[in-house]
Amino acid sequence: MDPDDETRPDLLEQAHQALQDLLGPGWEVAVQTEGHSRGDSGIDARIHVRASDGMFVPLLVSLRERLTPKEVAAVLAPRADLVRQVDQVARLMVISPWISPMSQQELRSRDIDYLDLTGNVSLRVNRPAIVIQMQGEQRAPAGYRQPASKPALTGLKAARLVRLLADVRPPYRATDLAHHAELSVPYVSRLLDSLEDQLLIHRDGKIVSDVDWQALIRERARQTDLLRTTEPIGMLAPNGVPAVRDRLRDFHRDGMGEYRREVLVTGSYAARSFAPVSVGGQLMLYVQEHPMNADRVADELGLLPVSEGADVLLLRAKDRSIWERPMEISGVWQVGLSQLALDCLSGPGRMPAEGEAVLEFMAAHEPSWRGPDLSSSHRTAVF
Incomplete structure (x- = not known):
C-alpha cells in the first residue's frame, strides 16, 4: 500500500472540519467520497458547501501530500479547465498538509481554490457568495516531508x-x-x-x-534570515556613521583597494543608493569570517564593541559568494545588487521593503548589472 493512502482520509477529515469552522454554523459542509478514486480524473472527493438559503456549490477535491508550482501548471490547471467546461458551477479545490507561497500564487493565478492544514486558504465562489483569503505558515512546518533528492534553497x-x-x-x-x-x-x-x-x-x-x-x-x-546566518557583532561609531563611511572611502582613495575584498557595505545604507525608501538604520558591513578580521576592521574604522545600542553591525561573510560582483558607489564598495536584495529581503524591520525597492531598481536597469554570459560572472559594477 502507498503510505500516502493512509494519510488521505485523515487529511480530508481535518480539511472538512477546518472549512466548516471557517464558514460557521449557518453553512453546511458535507463530504462525499463514494464514487471517487485516485484514477485518471484526479478527483479524490466532493465537498458540498450549502448556504442557509439552500444554494450550494460542489468543490471537487484533489488531495496532495505535497505540491509544486510546476505540478499546478502542468497537472492541476488543465484539470481545472476541464472542470469548468463540464460543470460551470463546480470548482476545483486542492487540499494539502502545507502549500508553499509559490504554489499558492500559482493556484490563485489559475483560479484554483486551496486549503492547507496550517491555515493557508483561498476560496472564491460567486454563488453562493464566498470569499475567503487567509494566510497560514509561509515556511514548511517541522516534519513536512521533502524529497531527499532535491535540495532546498538554504545553505x-x-x-x-x-x-x-x-x-x-x-x-x-x-x-x-x-x-x-x-x-x-x-x-x-x-x-x-x-x-x-x-x-x-x-x-x-x-x-x-x-x-x-x-x-x-x-x-x-x-528561506533565510540575515541576522541568524551572519552572526552580527554590534559596534558603536563614536564619531557617527558618516565618519565610518568616509573612512571606508579613504581606504580606497589612498590606494588600499584590497578593502573591497575585506569590507563590503550591505543593508539599508547600501539600498539607499538605489532605493531611498527610509532614513537611518544600522550600517551593516560584511567582513571575512575569521574573528581576527572583525577585530582588525573595527580598529581601522574606529568602532567600539557594544552589547546594545549598536549603530554598526559587522556581519561574518561565510561564503565567497558574498564578495562576488561587488559595486563601487561614490568610492565605497558595496555588495552586488542581487546580494543586496537578498540581504534586505531577509533582514529585520523595514529592510524587506527596501529589498523590494532594490528589486524594482534592478528590473528597470537590468542591462547595467546582469551579465550577458558566464564569462562575465567575475565582473564588478560601477554606478
Whole structure:
C-alpha cells in the first residue's frame, strides 16, 4: 500500500472540519467520497458547501501530500479547465498538509481554490457568495516531508548558485554553472530540478533557457534570515556613521583597494543608493569570517564593541559568494545588487521593503548589472 493512502482520509477529515469552522454554523459542509478514486480524473472527493438559503456549490477535491508550482501548471490547471467546461458551477479545490507561497500564487493565478492544514486558504465562489483569503505558515512546518533528492534553497552552496543564476543571463548548462560556482555537477543538477519544479527556471532539454530572477531572490530570502546566518557583532561609531563611511572611502582613495575584498557595505545604507525608501538604520558591513578580521576592521574604522545600542553591525561573510560582483558607489564598495536584495529581503524591520525597492531598481536597469554570459560572472559594477 502507498503510505500516502493512509494519510488521505485523515487529511480530508481535518480539511472538512477546518472549512466548516471557517464558514460557521449557518453553512453546511458535507463530504462525499463514494464514487471517487485516485484514477485518471484526479478527483479524490466532493465537498458540498450549502448556504442557509439552500444554494450550494460542489468543490471537487484533489488531495496532495505535497505540491509544486510546476505540478499546478502542468497537472492541476488543465484539470481545472476541464472542470469548468463540464460543470460551470463546480470548482476545483486542492487540499494539502502545507502549500508553499509559490504554489499558492500559482493556484490563485489559475483560479484554483486551496486549503492547507496550517491555515493557508483561498476560496472564491460567486454563488453562493464566498470569499475567503487567509494566510497560514509561509515556511514548511517541522516534519513536512521533502524529497531527499532535491535540495532546498538554504545553505551556502545554494546561495552561490542563486546569485550566479540571478546575475548572469541564460542560456547555460548545469556543467557550466557548476564550474563557475565551484560546485559539484550532481548538486547543481538536483537544485536545478527543484528550481524547475518551482517554476523559478525553465529548461529546454538540459539547457537553462530562462530564470525568473526576482522570484528566485525572493524565495531564497524567504528561506533565510540575515541576522541568524551572519552572526552580527554590534559596534558603536563614536564619531557617527558618516565618519565610518568616509573612512571606508579613504581606504580606497589612498590606494588600499584590497578593502573591497575585506569590507563590503550591505543593508539599508547600501539600498539607499538605489532605493531611498527610509532614513537611518544600522550600517551593516560584511567582513571575512575569521574573528581576527572583525577585530582588525573595527580598529581601522574606529568602532567600539557594544552589547546594545549598536549603530554598526559587522556581519561574518561565510561564503565567497558574498564578495562576488561587488559595486563601487561614490568610492565605497558595496555588495552586488542581487546580494543586496537578498540581504534586505531577509533582514529585520523595514529592510524587506527596501529589498523590494532594490528589486524594482534592478528590473528597470537590468542591462547595467546582469551579465550577458558566464564569462562575465567575475565582473564588478560601477554606478
